[in-house]
Amino acid sequence: MCGIIGILGKNPVAPQLLDSLKRLEYRGYDSAGVATLENGVLVRRRAEGKLRNLEAVLAREPLQGRIGIGHTRWATHGAPTEVNAHPHASDGVAVVHNGIIENFRELRVELEARGVVFSTQTDTEVVAHLVGQQMKAGKSPVEAVGNILPRLRGAFALAFVFEGNDDLLIGARKGSPLAVGYGEGEMYLGSDAIALAPFTSAVAYLEEGDWAILDRQSVEIRDEAGLVVHRPVIQSTASAFLVDKGNHRHFMLKEIYEQPEVVARTTAHYLDMANGKVRLPADLPFDWAKLPRISIAACGTAYLAGLTAKYWFERFARIQVDIDIASEFRYRETPMVPGGLMIVVSQSGETADTLASLRYAKENGQHVLAVVNVPTSTIARESHIVMPTLGGPEIGVASTKAFTCQLAVLASLAIAAGKGRGFIDEADEDRLVRAMMEAPRYINEALKLEGHIAQIAKSLSKAPNVLYLGRGTSYPIALEGALKLKELSYIHAEGYAAGELKHGPIALVDEAMPVVVIAPYDRIYEKTVSNMQEVAARGGQIILVTDEKGAEHAGIDSIATIVLPDLPSTITPLVYAVPVQLIAYHTAVEMGTDVDQPRNLAKSVTVE
Template identity: 50%
Template structure:
């Protein structure tokens, strides 16, 4: 959600800021703006809609400056409008802000009593006025920011500039990601390193509570605003910057087609021939051998991945596993259990609810002197979640730009099955034959994904039958039930068709009442022990006039007939079917969205990385 770019340099940085915002468009936003310091003046431009609107305005006004901040806003406080767009100004102060200031109302009342007038409905504007007020008594801009930060409650990342400080950019991180891009004679800030990759691949990752002062030649960082501290500079692999659509119409389609390679990369880090590599998570073996259960914490698509891991954990290695939505887990005061692996799953590693749940769990376990292990499965090696857990396992999916997760999800599944194999090995609950079977299936999986992608045109033709629909059901059993949930999520988030995923055995307990001639029902039918029961569920739908769209194993015996459309999916082991069956539901959702004319990569009201509650 939202995006920050800022910089201080010897050159004009207006185009750098605009390019940075374009690279953050995947995060979701409704307006954009920038502020530049030029000849001790704050020059600001803001526009509703796409970054290109802001770009046109900046070029028309010929705005330039060596110091500046820019922002893409996703509305929380106040509707999308120019007056609510960032940056916000108070006198000579300009700021951009990601996150939420929870106590802004009381601060606003205090500032209004002092005579400050507010031009926006946002929580952000109070920060600009607070800094302006603090400068009446503080000697420097840094001192003013340092003074006001403890007053702010919530999650926030700030970029602050001032017309009287033309070579100084102040950055603050508190529960919202922010990185510093290190250059030669110039330094930058960004809410995501992707925004800065065109100009540097050297980054400093700010920690919680850090306040940084950037000039063209220097970076100073203060932990909790007081103690000077050195943070390491990390060099990012240039391959991470390969985030263009190439020959594809949308990032989502490109990322769907990248899944065979992404899966191959993810499993290759763990496998050697038909066995796990000796060095794969070897440093965690002792802790894994001592755990009695797993607690998975995640949100959205990552939560669905966790649901599948529960089946794998309990059926493959006889280890109890609970899965919970992070936003519920963190607020219900869960009992923290000894000898438990607390596993957080997140594409970005910055998901606000998941991070908060992790931190709260760690704090409570420490207070009770409990022996727990924490771990992250994540796609970003430099993320907060990776840095703050005992262990981590990376999904090597590469940058995922489309808001609707595709390759991040399937690589999460690959990472999870690898983790289950490792834990099972550490606890001696898997024999060599079981490992050999699953590992062989994993090596074969990228090929099966490629073969499944060859059904793209067939799925496109079926998607034409969904264009005028308003509702849809997805049904699956066992490990395909979470894929039904995932398919429904994909369809609703990018095509705006109301869709629900159900365990097929629940059909008679309510959803069957919705089935009629106008209700498409998507069935996920791998070749597994539940296939015969699933066929019975299909009969129940057809008896009520429902139209079936079935993704079925090529050996299932399910054939086309009136109002029963079948796409034959290459055979795969039942354990790995969730990975393969993700592909057709992704393609279906994509094509329906394109035919309905929605913004596939940036669907309305949604953001790629949910860094606020």
């Protein structure tokens, strides 16, 4: 959520700030702005809406400063207007902020009692005034920031520049990610390595409570107690990824088509394909056979990957699995059996609720395993075991390749758990591993159906409501299909376990209701067919997603059938994810919505 960039440069930094903000667009935003020092004086340029609006402002009113900060804002406090856009400034300081200052109201009341006048509705303006008040009282910029940071409650990443200080940039983080980039005579701050990739691959990640004082030659990092600390400088691989759309119309479509490659990359990392075995780190701090239970916490699409994994773990490893939405788990104060395994799943590795769940699990004696796409993220750094998904940067807000890579990692874990607990033997492991190896080929076959799916989407785009149904591991895929359709096309859609149809949702079914049924020909296929018959009897418009045998045995008229190849049941979630992604994508394209950056959504939700 939001994006931050700060640059201490040799040349005018406004073009670089704008370029970095474009790389952070995937996080989601509704306004943007930059601030630089022009002859020692703070100057800001801000704009509501997309970055092209800010780019137009900068073209009309260019900035020449060699130091600056930039921000893409996702509104939390106050409407997404130019006035509320960052950077905010007061008394010689400008600040950009990612996160939420939870005690901003009491701080605002205190400041107003001192005569401070606020010009925005944001929580961030409080930070600017607090620092400004300190500086008016004679404190240096470093002293001022150091004094106010302990007063801030909540999750935040901050970057400051100061009038009259052309060689000083200060950053701080608590709950939201922030990285320092090292250049030659230049230094940088950024929300992630992608923002810094055009300038440097040498990056240090600030840890929880850290704040950093930068000049063009060096950085001093202090911890929450104010002590100088060292954070390792690593070589980031972010610049190795080409973050552009290539020949595709949208990032989302490009990322859908990258799935055969990235799933193959991920499975190759976790599977010994020559010997038909799962290849996990040798130093796992637990014994699969002795685990009392597994817990999974995640948000959004990552939660649905975890829900799919619950079926796999319970089937292959015969172990009880609790799956929770992280925002509920963190406050439920659930008892946890000591020595259990907590799996947290997050694309960004910075999801606030998932991070809080991780910390709760560690406090309650759990081994914590992270399935993340960013191995340098906070969640990765705070976990005992990290299983990277190797999907590369995902720019589209709606998760696609991250989801299938998460499934690939979780399936590999479930097979390893089954083998480790003695519920599958070497022959079973070999069979399951070889099925996993085939997933990229089957995903590629599913992509060939895009033209057919695009035609189906034309009629779907006219529907006000859509139901998705599935059983077994097809139930999470039904939920994922409904989620994708909602967030991309803004059509109301709901996913249900097919067996729940008669317990309420069937009341909605009529001649105007499309019902997307995810139904591979498996051991529960006939049960799902019974549910389709109930829909058909009430005039519902069935869109059946199945395989060749399923299409042959359906015996029900559907308005459309999407026929996938017959494939091993273990990998059906990875393959069936593709048509539901394409349904949502083409419906959104048909309706003219912003596919890559749907309204009100952010890629990385780093605040509650």
